[in-house]
Amino acid sequence: MTATLDEKSTDSSLSGKRPGDAIFRGTTLAASLLVIVFLAGVAIFLAVKGAPALDAGPENLRDKANVFALVGALLFGTVLAAAIAMIIVAPLSIGLGLVISHYAPRRLAKPVGFLVDLLAAVPSVVFGLWGIFVLAPRMQPVHEFLVDWFGWIPLFAGPASGTARTLLTASIVLALMALPIVTAIMREVFSQTPRAHQEAALALGATRWEMIRMTVLPYGRSGMVAALLLGLGRALGETMAVAMVLSTTGVITSWNIVSSQNSNTVAAFIAQGYKEASPIRVAVLIFAGLALFALTFLVNFLGRAIATRGTVKG
Amino acid sequence: MAKSIDVSDVNIYYGDFLAVEGVNMTIRAKSVTAFIGPSGCGKSTVLRSLNRMHEVIPGARVEGKIVVDGQDLYAPEVDPVAVRRQVGMVFQRPNPFPTMSIYENVISGLRLNSKRMNKSTADGVVEKSLRGANLWNEVKDRLNKPGAGLSGGQQQRLCIARAIAVQPDVLLMDEPCSALDPISTSAIEDLIHELKSDYTIVIVTHNMQQAARVSDETGFFNLKATGEPGRLVEFNPTKKMFSNPDESATEAYISGRFG
Ligand SMILES: Nc1ncnc2c1ncn2[C@@H]1O[C@H](COP(=O)(O)OP(=O)(O)OP(=O)(O)O)[C@@H](O)[C@H]1O
Ligand SMILES: [Mg+2]
Numbered sequence: 001m002t003a004t005l006d007e008k009s010t011d012s013s014l015s016g017k018r019p020g021d022a023i024f025r026g027t028t029l030a031a032s033l034l035v036i037v038f039l040a041g042v043a044i045f046l047a048v049k050g051a052p053a054l055d056a057g058p059e060n061l062r063d064k065a066n067v068f069a070l071v072g073a074l075l076f077g078t079v080l081a082a083a084i085a086m087i088i089v090a091p092l093s094i095g096l097g098l099v100i101s102h103y104a105p106r107r108l109a110k111p112v113g114f115l116v117d118l119l120a121a122v123p124s125v126v127f128g129l130w131g132i133f134v135l136a137p138r139m140q141p142v143h144e145f146l147v148d149w150f151g152w153i154p155l156f157a158g159p160a161s162g163t164a165r166t167l168l169t170a171s172i173v174l175a176l177m178a179l180p181i182v183t184a185i186m187r188e189v190f191s192q193t194p195r196a197h198q199e200a201a202l203a204l205g206a207t208r209w210e211m212i213r214m215t216v217l218p219y220g221r222s223g224m225v226a227a228l229l230l231g232l233g234r235a236l237g238e239t240m241a242v243a244m245v246l247s248t249t250g251v252i253t254s255w256n257i258v259s260s261q262n263s264n265t266v267a268a269f270i271a272q273g274y275k276e277a278s279p280i281r282v283a284v285l286i287f288a289g290l291a292l293f294a295l296t297f298l299v300n301f302l303g304r305a306i307a308t309r310g311t312v313k314g
Numbered sequence: 315m316a317k318s319i320d321v322s323d324v325n326i327y328y329g330d331f332l333a334v335e336g337v338n339m340t341i342r343a344k345s346v347t348a349f350i351g352p353s354g355c356g357k358s359t360v361l362r363s364l365n366r367m368h369e370v371i372p373g374a375r376v377e378g379k380i381v382v383d384g385q386d387l388y389a390p391e392v393d394p395v396a397v398r399r400q401v402g403m404v405f406q407r408p409n410p411f412p413t414m415s416i417y418e419n420v421i422s423g424l425r426l427n428s429k430r431m432n433k434s435t436a437d438g439v440v441e442k443s444l445r446g447a448n449l450w451n452e453v454k455d456r457l458n459k460p461g462a463g464l465s466g467g468q469q470q471r472l473c474i475a476r477a478i479a480v481q482p483d484v485l486l487m488d489e490p491c492s493a494l495d496p497i498s499t500s501a502i503e504d505l506i507h508e509l510k511s512d513y514t515i516v517i518v519t520h521n522m523q524q525a526a527r528v529s530d531e532t533g534f535f536n537l538k539a540t541g542e543p544g545r546l547v548e549f550n551p552t553k554k555m556f557s558n559p560d561e562s563a564t565e566a567y568i569s570g571r572f573g
Contacts, residue, residue, distance in 0.1 A: 106372065196405060196409040197409055197411060197412065199367065199370065200405065200409045200410075200411065200473070200476075201422075202367065202370055202398060203365065203367055203398055203402065203403035203405075203477075204398065204399075204402070204422060204423035204426060204476065204477070204480060205396070205398040205426055205480065206395070206426050207395050207426075210426055214411060214422060215411060218411075218414075219412065219413060221413075
């Protein structure tokens with residue numbers, strides 16, 4: 001990490017006088033400044049337009065006492081849905097990543113990787129429709145099963161929703177949507193494991209799986225966490241799929257993810273509510289958006305931080 | 315415990331590329347055999363074929379027969395994993411597992427073989443292996459520190475300790491000293507002398523003096539011409555190789571008149 005930084009600085013100091021370099025440096029600098037200005041602009045816009053929500057009364061806040069109670073409940077639902085999605089994604093993406101990087105013969109690894117990448121190209125509306133019409137009906141018996149057998153876990157307290165358009169179903173859709181990016185990063189992380197360490201394990205008489213457990217997984221631990229956090233960032237902000245799948249309208253705080261009374265997510269709340277546009281209600285929506293912006297930013301930041309720390313350490 | 319290795323008519327390929335052709339030799343048990351020769355002539359390739367590490371590379375394969383103590387390594391029913399437990403390997407660059415402590419590094423191979431091991435047995439193996447690798451006195455107070463925190467020479471001896479902890483029959487070493495200073499090198503050469511009484515050792519080296527110092531027998535590999543596959547030019551007792559070799563090419567290489 002430091003080596004590349006040093007290289008960069010010596011490079012530019014050596015060749016900074018060449019016009020081509022100056023132009024290139026100028027444009028990249030301008031582009032990155034533009035992005036920062038733009039981000040700051042979004043944050044300021046949200047803060048200014050959302051500020052009136054602080055004075056909103058319960059009639060505009062779904063009967064919550066103040067805007068923080070409302071946004072808090074929504075953030076709870078957002079994090080819950082995204083976290084469940086990540087719990088589903090983690091084993092899938094680690095397994096797929098390993099298959100692509102270490103198990104499949106190269107002829108097979110390429111198309112499998114490509115198929116997973118294709119998932120990223122499916123529009124979220126399509127995911128939403130699929131969630132409603134294909135997944136939900138099939139999930140209904142699963143809901144019954146979970147409530148019957150695992151009802152003692154607060155998540156599955158029930159009663160089971162008749163339509164299965166619940167936070168659980170929404171989380172599964174979210175998981176599928178986050179799968180490509182997370183798998184792509186996992187694959188990259190796994191294939192970075194130095195050959196020397198893998199050969200060391202094999203030379204000791206490790207099977208392939210033992211070699212993976214001894215070298216690939218421990219070496220990639222921070223990369224795997226970063227991949228999941230980046231996927232979490234994606235799942236947090238996902239709007240359409242959740243808004244479509246989730247049948248709930250009220251705003252409650254509930255661990256229960258299988259009943260028809262679910263927590264709602266910020267993004268879905270905004271998507272469901274923006275048509276009822278009295279100025280104060282719009283302010284409430286924007287305030288909720290600001291909270292989501294901050295949360296997503298934080299999670300992505302954390303993911304990047306862990307990713308860079310991992311590469312420096314490695 | 316130590317075993318002899320018979321190599322007959324071995325050709326080694328990387329995909330379609332024939333890297334080494336027609337190798338025949340017998341590596342004696344409880345002796346040190348050195349491979350020397352110019353870069354790219356296939357020393358590492360032959361060495362890696364002796365514990366089936368060669369086939370870790372996609373497309374790589376071996377033709378011919380390699381027999382360790384009567385067992386054909388490449389017989390269809392032989393599991394490469396089992397072969398590697400018998401024939402250990404030390405690499406050119408020290409490669410201790412970065413996420414493991416010194417203690418865990420040494421014990422890592424044994425954990426694979428026998429999952430259950432009580433603490434005192436494990437402690438015993440760790441001490442014995444580290445003593446065997448001449449590293450015990452330097453690390454006994456920091457066994458739980460990461461292996462990557464040691465010096466290069468210490469790391470290489472840690473890798474040797476790791477390799478001998480599983481008590482293999484044969485120990486293969488690919489230029490084990492090339493990344494080390496003279497003092498660490500000499501420590502490892504002493505170690506090879508001691509290990510010889512228990513193991514069959516094969517070592518690749520670019521250092522003629524080292525081959526002369528540590529080995530009982532030497533194989534000289536060379537390329538017929540650039541682009542041609544490598545072959546074993548001469549295989550003889552080290553004394554003879556360095557005083558009165560059969561081939562003029564060997565003499566030219568050893569005396570440095572030849573790259
Ligand atoms: N992974 C690989 N894929 C394809 N060809 C390879 C591979 N590794 C080695 N070769 C080729 O096989 C031949 C022998 O290589 P090898 O590494 O065995 O040489 P060497 O004698 O060990 O050389 P050095 O002294 O430089 O280590 C070379 O022509 C090399 O280019
Ligand atoms: Mg080599």
